[in-house]
Amino acid sequence: MTELPLTGGCLCGGVRFEVAEPPIAASYCHCTRCQRRTGSAASVQVRIVPGSLRVTAGEELMRAYEPPDGYAKAFCSRCGSALWSRSPENSEALSVRMGAFDLDPEIRPSYRQFVAYAAPWEPIPDDGLPRFPERAQADAR
Numbered sequence: 239m240t241e242l243p244l245t246g247g248c249l250c251g252g253v254r255f256e257v258a259e260p261p262i263a264a265s266y267c268h269c270t271r272c273q274r275r276t277g278s279a280a281s282v283q284v285r286i287v288p289g290s291l292r293v294t295a296g297e298e299l300m301r302a303y304e305p306p307d308g309y310a311k312a313f314c315s316r317c318g319s320a321l322w323s324r325s326p327e328n329s330e331a332l333s334v335r336m337g338a339f340d341l342d343p344e345i346r347p348s349y350r351q352f353v354a355y356a357a358p359w360e361p362i363p364d365d366g367l368p369r370f371p372e373r374a375q376a377d378a379r
């Protein structure tokens with residue numbers, strides 16, 4: 239078992255964070271917004287216990303893109319790394335980008351959402367995970 243807190247950070251190392259509780263769920267998002275944001279076919283993230291994340295370094299480097307109709311996307315302004323999304327209703331409800339963790343967070347994606355918008359140039363793997371054409375229930379992006 240990976241020890242808590244889970245630690246992570248951005249590419250340049252300026253922003254560092256830790257998560258004190260085991261994450262709740264992980265998922266892939268195939269929406270066009272995630273494609274633009276990441277420059278790739280899908281984004282994978284873990285929903286964490288609200289309030290369990292603490293920024294330990296580089297808070298001044300952090301910025302967020304706040305679309306009028308959805309979750310804010312937090313990133314490092316120095317290297318551009320995606321870090322997490324934040325619920326507009328609850329600023330402590332975050333979904334951390336899985337690649338931002340230092341070590342294996344020991345949770346695996348359990349579904350895929352917005353597959354109706356999946357990139358035509360990359361087939362969705364035949365991994366047996368439930369696929370939702372639109373948003374999966376209770377999900378964050």
Ligand SMILES: [Zn+2]
Nearest residue numbers: 248250314317
């Ligand atoms: Zn950075």
Ligand SMILES: [Zn+2]
Nearest residue numbers: 267269272379
């Ligand atoms: Zn998405």
